[in-house]
Amino acid sequence: MxxxxxxxxxxxxxxxxxxxxxxxxxxxxxxxxxxxxxxxxxxxxxxxxxxxxxxxxxxxxxxxxxxxxxxxxxxxxxxxxxxHNMVFASKKAELEEIKIVGSHPAPQDLIHKVPGLNKELSIKLLNSNSEAARQCEVDAVDACISTNISAQSSGLTVLADFGPVxxxxxxxxxxx
Incomplete structure (x- = not known):
């Protein structure tokens, strides 16, 4: 095996x-x-x-x-x-409430593709897309770039869906 x-x-x-x-x-x-x-x-x-x-x-x-x-x-x-579909997800409903976004280093550029997102936010780099969703779930970050699977399992709302890559x-x- x-x-x-x-x-x-x-x-x-x-x-x-x-x-x-x-x-x-x-x-x-x-x-x-x-x-x-x-x-x-x-x-x-x-x-x-x-x-x-x-x-x-x-x-x-x-x-x-x-x-x-x-x-x-x-x-x-x-x-x-x-x-998996790459998404921008959060527990927050309003984009202006988002100040810190968690992301694995690789897809972090997707943050800048979210329409209406505050450009003066902080990015917290994490070990994986799944970890970004988990950190958002426990309120360590306000939003995340993650997979749709991880966002869903962490109870997050998808605010932007970039599709599969x-x-x-x-x-x-x-x-x-």
Missing amino acids: ITVHTLGPTGTNCEKAAHLWLKNNGHDGAVKLHQTLEDAVKHMLTTDQGDVLLGCIVYPHLHHLVFNNLNNLKLVDCFVMDT PMGFSIHAKII
Whole structure:
């Protein structure tokens, strides 16, 4: 059985991609979610030989993971998949109430595409789209860029829906 190590918590585009990769490649396996891809690499390198890392090509510093692990990991596959719908969501009904927006670094530019949003807001960078929704749910941020799945599971209202984004994902295996 193969384990795909990738970015969590549940509801990330990486989780969706990991399940798709297992299915499309006929693998019986599991998906293990980590707080960051850096944590996933560390954990993966201590596990069985068959485990792989799934990364998103827009993940900040993916290049560091690749080049810092040239002796440990090799790129073995790449594929494109539509992400979950990317959304701007909040528990607040009025845009003028939004002062702090949580986002993973990769999709943060979507914040500036929300019509009518105060341009003088702060952006709090978080480890994943799912984590951004969870931080909004507990009022650590006023709104977030996240996936529709994570926004829904966190009880947020979608204020702008950017739709799915065709996205690249990479699969890295341990060098034996």
